[in-house]
Amino acid sequence: MIGQIQQWKTAMTSNQTLTITRPDDWHVHLRDGDVLKDTVRDISRYMGRAIIMPNLVPPATCTETALSYRDRIMAAGPKAGFEPLMVLYLTDNTTPEEIRKAKASGHVFAAKLYPAGATTNSDSGVTDIENVYPALEAMQEVGMLLLIHGEVTDSSIDIFDREKVFIETKLAKIVDTFPSLKIVLEHITTKDAVEFVQSAPDNVAATITAHHLLYNRNHMLAGGIRPHYYCLPILKRNIHQQALIDAATSGSKKFFLGTDSAPHAKDKKEAACGCAGAYTAHAAIELYAEAFEDAGALDKLEGFASFFGPDFYGLPRNQDTITLQKSAWQVPESYPLGDTNVVPIKAGSTIDWQVVE
Ligand SMILES: NC(=O)N[C@@H](CC(=O)O)C(=O)O
Ligand SMILES: [Zn+2]
Numbered sequence: 037m038i039g040q041i042q043q044w045k046t047a048m049t050s051n052q053t054l055t056i057t058r059p060d061d062w063h064v065h066l067r068d069g070d071v072l073k074d075t076v077r078d079i080s081r082y083m084g085r086a087i088i089m090p091n092l093v094p095p096a097t098c099t100e101t102a103l104s105y106r107d108r109i110m111a112a113g114p115k116a117g118f119e120p121l122m123v124l125y126l127t128d129n130t131t132p133e134e135i136r137k138a139k140a141s142g143h144v145f146a147a148k149l150y151p152a153g154a155t156t157n158s159d160s161g162v163t164d165i166e167n168v169y170p171a172l173e174a175m176q177e178v179g180m181l182l183l184i185h186g187e188v189t190d191s192s193i194d195i196f197d198r199e200k201v202f203i204e205t206k207l208a209k210i211v212d213t214f215p216s217l218k219i220v221l222e223h224i225t226t227k228d229a230v231e232f233v234q235s236a237p238d239n240v241a242a243t244i245t246a247h248h249l250l251y252n253r254n255h256m257l258a259g260g261i262r263p264h265y266y267c268l269p270i271l272k273r274n275i276h277q278q279a280l281i282d283a284a285t286s287g288s289k290k291f292f293l294g295t296d297s298a299p300h301a302k303d304k305k306e307a308a309c310g311c312a313g314a315y316t317a318h319a320a321i322e323l324y325a326e327a328f329e330d331a332g333a334l335d336k337l338e339g340f341a342s343f344f345g346p347d348f349y350g351l352p353r354n355q356d357t358i359t360l361q362k363s364a365w366q367v368p369e370s371y372p373l374g375d376t377n378v379v380p381i382k383a384g385s386t387i388d389w390q391v392v393e
């Protein structure tokens with residue numbers, strides 16, 4: 037029966053096209069230096085804007101470093117019309133003055149809270165959230181968003197519980213203390229996060245990645261360990277994946293697209309101690325389209341990908357459109373990444389959708 041429905045669905049949707057308002061990516065890692073030509077080409081292929089994560093080495097902790105990073109991104113030759121939206125990396129020492137200066141630059145739209153040690157290049161992050169209260173105060177005042185990697189770093193907390201514990205012990209307090217600060221809980225991975233965001237006031241939203249919609253921890257761990265699925269927060273069990281799918285396809289304006297595309301060189305992933313991060317910028321909207329189609333909710337993709345992000349950030353929606361066609365293509369085993377290469381999600385297998393001119 038299920039097989040029949042699947043066949044019927046496939047027949048119904050082959051040669052199908054889907055035109056949506058041009059999407060934006062509200063969470064992406066482009067890295068720096070000679071890889072920019074590759075990451076910038078991929079992100080600007082059809083995304084209108086992207087929120088650029090500041091976890092460089094060293095991190096973009098002040099207005100000057102954020103603006104010079106922006107210049108390097110623009111110099112890497114993005115497709116015409118693409119706009120990088122810069123983010124300040126919060127440290128224990130970020131001052132309210134720096135927040136005001138960043139806001140006044142017109143190019144910095146948010147500041148990012150990495151609990152120190154929580155993820156890739158977060159060592160200069162915040163050791164105690166109260167250390168950034170003066171900065172958060174200034175952000176609330178000038179209308180700059182707070183983006184959060186929401187995991188505790190306490191080594192005694194199980195890695196699968198770190199997001200849930202962060203929400204309970206840290207996030208709830210931040211939300212209460214700064215009632216008009218716009219907060220995005222980034223790359224959520226649990227039912228707990230979905231429920232927290234749903235019941236929080238309107239100034240709290242979340243991004244969801246394509247890989248957390250498409251996969252759960254079995255994809256990473258059953259039948260062999262697959263390092264290219266390893267990212268933070270780590271993939272969870274399938275009930276959490278289902279909660280994310282339900283949230284993304286619900287039509288709620290609180291959930292929007294953020295790929296968290298995070299390239300690491302192949303040899304840094306396929307290693308005894310592999311890096312965290314999955315590369316999805318080669319096929320971001322195509323992967324989301326698969327997830328939404330699987331959920332029978334392609335009609336909800338445009339809101340999630342193109343409307344709710346700019347609405348939450350207080351920016352205009354894009355005016356033009358892109359068209360996706362249901363036509364399978366094979367993903368290469370790897371893509372160039374500067375003088376190395378990166379293994380993307382779905383390497384060597386097929387993706388059902390492609391963006392046509
Ligand atoms: N998501 C990841 O697993 N990795 C990101 C960092 C992050 O977004 O936490 C990276 O920069 O590689
Ligand atoms: Zn993160």
Ligand SMILES: [Zn+2]
Pocket residue numbers: 063064065089223296297298
């Ligand atoms: Zn990220």
